[in-house]
Amino acid sequence: MSTERAVSGAKTRIRDKLIPGTLEHAHQVPYYRELWAGLPVAEAATTAALADFPLTGKYEPAGGMAAVRHPDRTPSVLMHSSGTTGHPFTRYRCAEEVQALADLLANLNARARERTDETRPIVHLSTISKRHHGNSIGALAVERSVTLGLLSARDLDKALGLLRRPRLFPDLDDPLVQLSGTPDDLVVLAHAVTEAGLADRLRPRTVTALADYLTDGHRDFLAATFPGARIVHRYSLSEVAGGATRCARCELFHFDVHVVPQVVSLDGRHPVTSGVGRLVLTELHPFSQYQPFIRYDTGDVVEAAESPCEPGEVSVALLGRQAHTALVEHQGRQVLAFRPIPLREALEGFPELARGVMHASIAPYDALPGSAPLASVKFRPGNEGARPRVELTCVTAFAPHLFPELTGQLSSRVREAVLDSSPELRAMTADGTCELHLELTGDRRAAAPFTVRGH
Ligand SMILES: [Zn+2]
Structure with a gap:
């Protein structure tokens, strides 16, 4: 287990530029001002310096992220999760951060389109409601979206009915289809679509698994059902802006540029650059403003490893929830x-x-x-x-x-x-x-x- 990171990668250099602004903004929140009393906040200029800051959780220490409210921002979006702890956790976002994140995603999407020379409009089909998307999809800005509820047999019939139509949108002849959902939903949908003879008509370009772990068996099934699609496995938490995508080459998860991943030892005391530890995430300004999470302990246990795909960055394999x-x-x-x-x-x-x-x-x-x-x-x-x-x-x-x-x-x-x-x-x-x-x-x-x- 080494604790020094010699070379910083391209993503770290971008994140480093956002760190001073992120800490300065968070320091205006009374919660952090108290938590960070005595820490040299103004001098912390890189992601590496974050290692000196305390870990935070939903309710700990001293109220945790539930107590974070920026005095100069107005919350406009409320998301809440019941979580595993029993009491609901409320997560607010303000218009400024929602806009910043949308701009970032639109920008990434435009660049991806330039790279692939793809000009067709995107239609996004998801088994998860749109509210969840901004956080989970990460790099996809969506032009048209359709939610395919999969709670009952009637829902599934309706979804198949939609997919049987010659066109999902009257003005789109041959859109680029993206499909996303939980692994189980995707497996049910893939099976149903095949039975109904619709797999060829649907022809998704990407199939993105969210909100749960996509096992190799399920991944292989989806890949066999949709042979032309890229199967994407996202790691994300509904309460954090930014997550990670599993890499097809090295099989590790690489993180989005707008979130800072760090791994700490299982007892939470030491930074870890290789080996087993807990995943800690820091949201960056301007992508999180009303309730910024700094050094948030995700409760996920990971194995950190250096990947040849992203030298100098934290790449991880997921091992499970610490609570499990x-x-x-x-x-x-x-x-x-x-x-x-x-x-x-x-x-x-x-x-x-x-x-x-x-x-x-x-x-x-x-x-x-x-x-x-x-x-x-x-x-x-x-x-x-x-x-x-x-x-x-x-x-x-x-x-x-x-x-x-x-x-x-x-x-x-x-x-x-x-x-x-x-x-x-x-x-x-x-x-x-x-x-x-x-x-x-x-x-x-x-x-x-x-x-x-x-x-
Ligand atoms: Zn990789």
């Missing part, structure tokens, strides 16, 4: 008990494990498997009589008591795959720090679909 795993002391360090996202990827590789249904309220997707594997994982801290252990329960797609030999073989193969997915767990089971207890059952009630992000 546990930390164990191993050889004097806090390490992950297991890595949720790689664990799910590992389980997805087994056709012998049962999967959740594709969509609980749309037939036939309420019966067709296609969602996450049915599996649950728990960490039990050690006590005097027992070592700490990771307990994994997986539901099989067959009756284990009827196939005892297959069950035995499957158990060893799943065990190996789980240890491959989490090197920390492999090291801890090898030296006896921790145990892995694996249970295979045919009872579908024993575990829900294994989610790694949620919405």
Whole structure:
């Protein structure tokens, strides 16, 4: 784990220019003035200097981001999320920042069009309401948009009805189609569109997965359904302006230029430039003004790595939510008990494990498997009589008591795959720090679909 960053990349140089203005603006907010008392705010001129500033969360410390209000801005947009904590978090944006972000996206879009020589108008189809878009899509400025709700069978029928029309918009003969949605929605839609014989008519140029983790299996399915499309996997949080896109070359996530990514050690104390840590994001002025997030702890655990695509920048692999795993002391360090996202990827590789249904309220997707594997994982801290252990329960797609030999073989193969997915767990089971207890059952009630992000 190194803590020095020798070369700064092109994105960092752009971000560095925005840092003094960002800190000066945030310093006018009473919350930050108090939080940063004694810090040399005026001298902090680069993203590297941010490492000296305290981490923030939704409600911590001292009210957290919920308490941030810029005195000279008027909120014009309110978004709220219930989050996992139970109490709703309110997120405000003012007209100035919405405009700045729209200008930036329009600019990026214009440049992308110049590069690709593409002049056709864009029609954006999404299973997520438009309100969500500005934050999630990142680099796409949209000319026409259509929301395809996918909450019920009627919604799906309506969506297919729309797609059957010769034209979505009467004045557009051959628009460039972009499709976005949650991974599960996209998989249901891709399946339904294929069944209805409409995949060829839809022909999206890009298919963007948002709001949840797109597994390799789902990515491959979407790529096979829409062979001409680029499959885009976005990492984003509804409360933060700016996210990251997974790179097809190096498979890591590269961040948008208008947000500063940093990784800190799992205990939150040290900067990390390679290895496992928590992702911290800073929004830049002018793209966030009323309620700017500075050094916001996302709760996402990542593995930072140097990528040849973006030398000198933070690129990451997503490992999971910190709330979905546990930390164990191993050889004097806090390490992950297991890595949720790689664990799910590992389980997805087994056709012998049962999967959740594709969509609980749309037939036939309420019966067709296609969602996450049915599996649950728990960490039990050690006590005097027992070592700490990771307990994994997986539901099989067959009756284990009827196939005892297959069950035995499957158990060893799943065990190996789980240890491959989490090197920390492999090291801890090898030296006896921790145990892995694996249970295979045919009872579908024993575990829900294994989610790694949620919405
Ligand atoms: Zn890359």
